[in-house]
Amino acid sequence: MKDPIFSRLLELHPKFSDLSLIRIKKLLKKLKFDENKLPNIIHIAGTNGKGSTASIIKSILNQHNLTTHIYTTPHLVKFNERIQLYSNNISDKLLLHYLYLCEKINDGKLITYFEITTAAALIAYQDHPADYLILEVGLGGRFDATNIISKKKYAAITPISLDHQEYLGNSLTKIAYEKLNIFNKKSINFINYQKPTVKEYADEFIKKNNIKAKKAGVDWEVKNTLYIDNKHSINLKSLSLKGYYQYENAGLAIALGKKILGKNFDIKLIQKALKKVHWPGRFQKITKGKLKTKIKKSESIYLDGFHNIDGAKAFIKNLNNKNSYLVCSFLNNKKFQAILGLLQPHFKKIFVVPMNEANSIQKDDIKKTKTILMAKNISDSITKINIHSENNSYVYFGGSLYFIGEVLKFNQKS
Numbered sequence: 497m498k499d500p501i502f503s504r505l506l507e508l509h510p511k512f513s514d515l516s517l518i519r520i521k522k523l524l525k526k527l528k529f530d531e532n533k534l535p536n537i538i539h540i541a542g543t544n545g546k547g548s549t550a551s552i553i554k555s556i557l558n559q560h561n562l563t564t565h566i567y568t569t570p571h572l573v574k575f576n577e578r579i580q581l582y583s584n585n586i587s588d589k590l591l592l593h594y595l596y597l598c599e600k601i602n603d604g605k606l607i608t609y610f611e612i613t614t615a616a617a618l619i620a621y622q623d624h625p626a627d628y629l630i631l632e633v634g635l636g637g638r639f640d641a642t643n644i645i646s647k648k649k650y651a652a653i654t655p656i657s658l659d660h661q662e663y664l665g666n667s668l669t670k671i672a673y674e675k676l677n678i679f680n681k682k683s684i685n686f687i688n689y690q691k692p693t694v695k696e697y698a699d700e701f702i703k704k705n706n707i708k709a710k711k712a713g714v715d716w717e718v719k720n721t722l723y724i725d726n727k728h729s730i731n732l733k734s735l736s737l738k739g740y741y742q743y744e745n746a747g748l749a750i751a752l753g754k755k756i757l758g759k760n761f762d763i764k765l766i767q768k769a770l771k772k773v774h775w776p777g778r779f780q781k782i783t784k785g786k787l788k789t790k791i792k793k794s795e796s797i798y799l800d801g802f803h804n805i806d807g808a809k810a811f812i813k814n815l816n817n818k819n820s821y822l823v824c825s826f827l828n829n830k831k832f833q834a835i836l837g838l839l840q841p842h843f844k845k846i847f848v849v850p851m852n853e854a855n856s857i858q859k860d861d862i863k864k865t866k867t868i869l870m871a872k873n874i875s876d877s878i879t880k881i882n883i884h885s886e887n888n889s890y891v892y893f894g895g896s897l898y899f900i901g902e903v904l905k906f907n908q909k910s
Contacts, residue, residue, distance in 0.1 A: 595612075821892070
């Protein structure tokens with residue numbers, strides 16, 4: 497949806513990000529926001545797997561006849577994806593209503609784009625009763641706009657790794673501190689599998705703050721394709737999301753679901769929920785659209801968003817064919833040279849494409865090799881793939897979620 501309000505909201509703050517809760521609290525007060533009118537909250541922070549975990553817990557709750565709203569960022573194709581009401585993207589009419597309301601009440605005051613759009617989402621959720629609201633943190637946790645909720649909530653931490661160091665700190669422990677601060681004295685807390693440094697720090701954080709948390713590897717575990725706790729063993733093979741790491745995301749979602757549902761927790765409904773999970777751009781197989789018609793020689797085409805080293809490593813573990821080609825793009829504030837170095841041994845050719853983003857990597861940013869080459873755009877990359885590939889080739893589009901969004905838009909064009 498194109499509307500001038502999006503440009504106007506972007507101009508309300510000169511920086512991409514300035515982490516603070518002061519501005520959104522002031523705006524919500526003017527909007528007469530009452531967090532007690534919100535549904536039960538499930539708050540999710542972490543570096544990788546937030547969206548996938550949210551989509552799985554949503555499916556679990558829906559299968560148990562509970563209604564859900566979801567707030568997530570960024571969107572892939574359309575802004576409406578960020579604000580889901582009853583598990584469906586908000587309508588254009590409702591979205592504009594809440595954005596214009598927030599713009600009017602804010603009255604030109606300094607506020608970030610994420611803060612004012614989060615305020616619009618929260619007012620929308622307040623106005624639409626549901627059983628649960630799943631809130632995905634945008635950046636960090638402690639000063640993220642979603643962390644203004646003070647009432648009792650479920651809080652979950654997905655795997656933490658280095659990312660957004662310019663805002664969160666340049667060490668795993670500093671980043672973990674920011675993300676763990678979605679926990680509070682009232683929250684019911686869960687922590688997924690973590691690197692040893694993060695695990696040790698999280699244990700210290702929990703003890704120091706006198707709070708409790710259920711932990712992967714202690715209160716539940718995922719072994720191969722099984723979720724296991726002291727009462728249940730659940731086969732995860734039916735999970736529709738591809739990638740080994742998705743089993744661990746499913747483990748966290750099931751542990752959450754078990755606590756939320758209590759005696760209503762039904763393994764048969766869990767199995768149905770796993771089959772119905774849908775989360776675009778995460779190892780998504782393309783079966784129709786412009787990509788299928790334009791790429792002449794390929795056995796399969798996949799999309800996968802990964803924007804940091806750990807995400808790239810997870811992507812690599814799911815590659816299953818030596819005759820593979822990759823089209824990718826990244827923001828220039830990411831460690832794209834290191835990521836490309838990891839990817840290079842696994843592909844015959846990698847074509848790097850600039851995005852339609854102000855801070856996208858450009859031609860001069862890339863160190864070309866025999867494997868790593870530039871393409872002008874998505875169409876140009878497809879032309880190059882058609883020259884180099886064979887009938888049994890696997891073609892992947894990956895990197896920044898902004899790029900995955902551009903690929904999905906390209907695929908939808910006639």
